[in-house]
Amino acid sequence: MALVPDNTLITATPEEGRALALKMARLVIKATQPDDAVREKLRPDYAGDADSLISIAHVVAVEFATIAAANNYWR
Amino acid sequence: MALVPDNTLITATPEEGRALALKMARLVIKATQPDDAVREKLRPDYAGDADSLISIAHVVAVEFATIAAANNYWR
Amino acid sequence: MALVPDNTLITATPEEGRALALKMARLVIKATQPDDAVREKLRPDYAGDADSLISIAHVVAVEFATIAAANNYWR
Amino acid sequence: MALVPDNTLITATPEEGRALALKMARLVIKATQPDDAVREKLRPDYAGDADSLISIAHVVAVEFATIAAANNYWR
Amino acid sequence: MALVPDNTLITATPEEGRALALKMARLVIKATQPDDAVREKLRPDYAGDADSLISIAHVVAVEFATIAAANNYWR
Amino acid sequence: MALVPDNTLITATPEEGRALALKMARLVIKATQPDDAVREKLRPDYAGDADSLISIAHVVAVEFATIAAANNYWR
Numbered sequence: 001m002a003l004v005p006d007n008t009l010i011t012a013t014p015e016e017g018r019a020l021a022l023k024m025a026r027l028v029i030k031a032t033q034p035d036d037a038v039r040e041k042l043r044p045d046y047a048g049d050a051d052s053l054i055s056i057a058h059v060v061a062v063e064f065a066t067i068a069a070a071n072n073y074w075r
Numbered sequence: 076m077a078l079v080p081d082n083t084l085i086t087a088t089p090e091e092g093r094a095l096a097l098k099m100a101r102l103v104i105k106a107t108q109p110d111d112a113v114r115e116k117l118r119p120d121y122a123g124d125a126d127s128l129i130s131i132a133h134v135v136a137v138e139f140a141t142i143a144a145a146n147n148y149w150r
Numbered sequence: 151m152a153l154v155p156d157n158t159l160i161t162a163t164p165e166e167g168r169a170l171a172l173k174m175a176r177l178v179i180k181a182t183q184p185d186d187a188v189r190e191k192l193r194p195d196y197a198g199d200a201d202s203l204i205s206i207a208h209v210v211a212v213e214f215a216t217i218a219a220a221n222n223y224w225r
Numbered sequence: 226m227a228l229v230p231d232n233t234l235i236t237a238t239p240e241e242g243r244a245l246a247l248k249m250a251r252l253v254i255k256a257t258q259p260d261d262a263v264r265e266k267l268r269p270d271y272a273g274d275a276d277s278l279i280s281i282a283h284v285v286a287v288e289f290a291t292i293a294a295a296n297n298y299w300r
Numbered sequence: 301m302a303l304v305p306d307n308t309l310i311t312a313t314p315e316e317g318r319a320l321a322l323k324m325a326r327l328v329i330k331a332t333q334p335d336d337a338v339r340e341k342l343r344p345d346y347a348g349d350a351d352s353l354i355s356i357a358h359v360v361a362v363e364f365a366t367i368a369a370a371n372n373y374w375r
Numbered sequence: 376m377a378l379v380p381d382n383t384l385i386t387a388t389p390e391e392g393r394a395l396a397l398k399m400a401r402l403v404i405k406a407t408q409p410d411d412a413v414r415e416k417l418r419p420d421y422a423g424d425a426d427s428l429i430s431i432a433h434v435v436a437v438e439f440a441t442i443a444a445a446n447n448y449w450r
Binding site for chain 3: 092093094097121122123128129136137143
């Protein structure tokens with residue numbers, strides 16, 4: 001299973017870098033809980049819980065920091 | 076849906092960079108829970124809870140670190 | 151509303167940088183919960199709770215990391 | 226017990242770097258709880274809990290940041 | 301009240317840098333909860349709780365990262 | 376009490392750096408709760424709890440980031 005789509009951190013734009021951050025976070029969760037049905041059942045637990053949503057935003061922020069640095073901030 | 080407004084991390088000032096950090100965090104939450112009604116219903120859960128507010132501040136701090144670096148700290 | 155006092159991350163000293171980190175964290179909380187009365191009512195919740203105080207210290211540490219880098223660590 | 230497989234942070238690709246991040250996080254947990262049976266019994270606790278899965282994703286993001294920097298982001 | 305002892309991040313050794321990280325974290329908590337008696341009453345809450353102790357270690361790690369960078373890692 | 380073994384962040388290998396990260400995290404906990412008997416009694420609380428183990432892994436990841444940077448990633 002791929003953990004890094006296209007096996008690169010380099011993206012054309014910040015928007016694509018942000019989407020990559022989201023995907024990379026999800027792929028780690030998929031690697032830890034590979035059962036699609038279980039993950040699907042967990043969705044309401046976090047999508048309807050403010051603290052879980054904030055935690056997800058935190059993880060994406062950390063992933064994005066790495067991707068942004070890799071792309072020299074798309075300056 | 077846009078995850079990075081204007082598709083850039085570059086802002087004119089720290090104040091604008093800070094506002095961008097807030098927006099980017101919110102857009103990840105919107106991407107995870109796209110239903111406006113559900114998000115609106117969750118608002119009292121976090122806006123009236125000290126620990127949730129602290130967690131939000133944490134996420135914004137992490138996003139801002141990336142944006143500040145991208146802008147060479149507006150030196 | 152200002153999110154970054156004086157719209158700069160540059161301070162004369164580490165002490166002022168630390169105070170700025172505290173202020174910037176508080177201003178994000180104020181932006182999320184603008185009602186002064188609600189925030190005031192929440193104060194005992196976090197000021198009397200060890201884990202909340204530790205979480206606040208964590209946020210300040212993250213904000214300060216950015217401010218310290220912006221000031222080249224006041225070397 | 227090895228904490229860093231092959232005793233290096235350098236990997237050929239982002240994908241391998243990501244796999245290393247996952248392994249390094251697991252090895253710290255193994256060092257803290259060396260009993261295989263106990264760790265195995267804990268698996269359903271985190272693999273079936275949304276917040277635990279998000280926390281794991283957070284740790285991997287932090288480990289990966291270090292590994293990505295070590296590899297100069299595989300640019 | 302001082303938030304940064306001696307108003308500098310520069311220390312002679314890693315050991316002193318680590319002690320500074322601990323002090324700076326405590327001073328933020330003191331700034332948030334200035335009542336010595338309340339803080340003293342909270343001590344058993346965190347000193348006897350594994351998760352609180354881990355959270356404290358986390359904050360110190362973040363503060364230390366900044367101090368270590370400020371000192372060019374005492375290389 | 377020493378907070379940084381040998382008073383240096385420099386290690387010969389990533390493996391030794393990782394071991395140092397674990398030790399430094401433990402020494403902060405020891406500084407906060409110096410009573411060996413209390414810490415020993417807390418062990419089952421975290422060693423048998425998935426979320427505590429994940430939190431420990433998080434702290435070690437943050438400490439290691441600093442140590443790895445100090446050692447220029449052992450490149």
